[in-house]
Structures are given as structure tokens and as C-alpha cells.
Amino acid sequence: MNQSRVDRGILFADVEGSVRLFRRLSDPVAHDAVEACLGEIRGAVDQAGGQVVKSIGDGVMAVFDDLAMACEAAVAAQRRLNARLIDRPVPEGEATRLRIGIHAGPVIAEAGDFFGDTVNIASRLAGVASGGEIIMDMALAKQLSPIQRRMVRRLGTIAIKGLTPPRAIAELLWDTNPGSTVTVVTGRWGGSRGPQGGPRLGLAYADRRWTSLDGSERITIGRNEGNTIVVAEPRASRDHATIEFRGALWVLIDHSTNGTSVAFADEATIMLKRQELILHGLGTIGAGFDPAKAPGGAIRFTVLST
Known part of the structure; x- marks a missing residue:
């Protein structure tokens, strides 16, 4: 050879x-x-x-x-x-x-x-x-x-x-459109680390991104215009779910009618109905649907240590 x-x-x-x-x-x-x-x-x-x-x-x-x-x-x-x-x-x-x-x-x-x-x-x-x-x-x-x-x-x-x-x-990054990346808040911890030096949360939906999220703020997801992430998904509730920082963890909380599904990398999809889940690594969130079956409409997340 x-x-x-x-x-x-x-x-x-x-x-x-x-x-x-x-x-x-x-x-x-x-x-x-x-x-x-x-x-x-x-x-x-x-x-x-x-x-x-x-x-x-x-x-x-x-x-x-x-x-x-x-x-x-x-x-x-x-x-x-x-x-x-x-x-x-x-x-x-x-x-x-x-x-x-x-x-x-x-x-x-x-x-x-x-x-x-x-x-x-x-x-x-x-x-x-x-x-x-x-x-x-x-x-x-x-x-x-x-x-x-x-x-x-x-x-x-x-x-x-x-x-x-x-x-x-x-x-x-390849998208030169400045509107595709949105920093929600820089907060008191700034940089690439999460609140109090914990893991950093990043979110992406459609052509928008949210980075450096401050742990004092709740990230809200739903069809209502007042949410942090407004989803164009008919199966989603108006106020579907929230993500909040507790201690050193990012926690997803479902409030919806149809449930919230989370697909972690290389793991089976987890379905939440008025339940909570600790987010880790990389994955996708489906507001009312399985993101593994329809990834195009999912919210992508990263929870990574630095």
C-alpha cells in the first residue's frame, strides 16, 4: 500500500x-x-x-x-x-x-x-x-x-x-447581516462566562442569535410579541416556556399546552409537560414539537463552560 x-x-x-x-x-x-x-x-x-x-x-x-x-x-x-x-x-x-x-x-x-x-x-x-x-x-x-x-x-x-x-x-460566522446576531444583555458578568462565572448560554432561532445572557433575566419563549424569543410555530403557546439561571445551572421550564421537547446531541428527545429540565452541552428545543424531526423550526442552544 x-x-x-x-x-x-x-x-x-x-x-x-x-x-x-x-x-x-x-x-x-x-x-x-x-x-x-x-x-x-x-x-x-x-x-x-x-x-x-x-x-x-x-x-x-x-x-x-x-x-x-x-x-x-x-x-x-x-x-x-x-x-x-x-x-x-x-x-x-x-x-x-x-x-x-x-x-x-x-x-x-x-x-x-x-x-x-x-x-x-x-x-x-x-x-x-x-x-x-x-x-x-x-x-x-x-x-x-x-x-x-x-x-x-x-x-x-x-x-x-x-x-x-x-x-x-x-x-x-458567515452571515454578514448585522441583524442576525442580537445581544440581549451584557449584564454584570460580561465576557464569555455565565452569571457568577458559571456556564455561558447561547441561543439561536431562525436568523437571530442571543449571547451573553444575564442570569438576572429570564429568557421567555412563545408566540406573544413580548417574549425574548418569539416563535412562529402554531403549536406553541403564547407564553410557552422560560429559561432561567439557578445556582450554576440553566433550567428550561415548560408552561405550555402541547409541551416542550429537547433534543441533546447524540441523545434521545426528552418531552416536558409542565416540567423542568437542566440544559447542558448543545441541542435543540421544540416549542410544541419534536426538534429532532423538524430541526428547521427549533431553537438551538449551547451551554458551555469556558
Whole structure:
């Protein structure tokens, strides 16, 4: 076997919600939608000077000469897909989004394929990402050029299945629309840490993000306009749920008629009905529905130590 060890940037991308599409639409229509989404990542990889190594189900693996090129391709792919959805709107629940993970380092090259820890880490990081996100190792993010570093948002430290020890991870932001990121309050604790130095809570819904939330404030979720996060979900109650900080924990409290479901990364969905749940790690919240089955309308959360 002809093997060589080289340094490369590795990108994994897959289509969020593809299973839902095949259940909802005819196979040919769903297939075309997924392929159109993957076409954007393939085009971005080629434009950035990379190479698609292989397709894996509803995703692709790509290789680049360095990390910066992988980041360039990831950002371009998300922007291309977003522009496509703006130009060609699709019915609610039928939009496709990319989940992307990036890593760089030594890999084993053999017969046009690549293997090793760098490849495995990139794949795991893609699994952590939600649709529309690009996730990478924080230590590598610090090595990017000043221009690319300005696009990095530290998420914190998280245990990722299959990887030890826990890793500090970051999101590479691609949306240049300033309205897509909202800081609700900076509070007395500021920075990237939570209240009284506890874990930091981050939330995202549709094209908006809430970060650096102050533990003295309750985060409210529901259809009423006065809520912190106003959800466009007919199954949600007007005042559906709240998230509050207790001690060193972020707690989700359901007040609704149809319940609140929480899907943690790599765990089964938990259904709350007038109950409470401690949030941890990364996951999604469904106001009146299972977010694992309909991730496009879910609230994404991160509760990460720093």
C-alpha cells in the first residue's frame, strides 16, 4: 500500500433535515433538493481550490492544502445556499441547510482518500453543528488570519462523543447581516462566562442569535410579541416556556399546552409537560414539537463552560 503522511485541511458537510424531506416529499423531489444543497458545497470547495474526496450519504468530505482554504469554502457554501433560498423560496419545512465541521493537521493519504485523527475530528465537529453553522477547534481558529479570526465566535468547552479530552470549540460566522446576531444583555458578568462565572448560554432561532445572557433575566419563549424569543410555530403557546439561571445551572421550564421537547446531541428527545429540565452541552428545543424531526423550526442552544 502506498501511504503518505501530509498536513491538510479537512471539511465535512451534511444536509440537515434530509430524512424529513424524504418523508414529506416524493423521493425524486427530495433527492433533487438534497443534491442542489450539496451542489453548493461542491462548487464552493472547487472555487476555494479544494477537492471533494467522497460523498457519504447526504454529505461530503473535502480536502484542502490548508485550514484557511477550508474555512473559505465553508463560508462560501453557506452564503451560496442562503442566496439560493432567498432567490428560490421553498415552503416552510422544505428548506435545506448545511452542517459543517472543519479541522486541520496530519492525515494519512492513500489511494485518493484520507484517514486519521484529523479526519475523525472534522467529522465529529460536523455532527455537533446545527444547520447553517460551521464548527471548528478553537485552538485552530486562533491560527487563522486576522480577517478570518474576526469571523470566529468562541462557544466554550464541550465533551464530544468519541473525542477525549473535552475540546474548546468555536463557530465560524458567515452571515454578514448585522441583524442576525442580537445581544440581549451584557449584564454584570460580561465576557464569555455565565452569571457568577458559571456556564455561558447561547441561543439561536431562525436568523437571530442571543449571547451573553444575564442570569438576572429570564429568557421567555412563545408566540406573544413580548417574549425574548418569539416563535412562529402554531403549536406553541403564547407564553410557552422560560429559561432561567439557578445556582450554576440553566433550567428550561415548560408552561405550555402541547409541551416542550429537547433534543441533546447524540441523545434521545426528552418531552416536558409542565416540567423542568437542566440544559447542558448543545441541542435543540421544540416549542410544541419534536426538534429532532423538524430541526428547521427549533431553537438551538449551547451551554458551555469556558
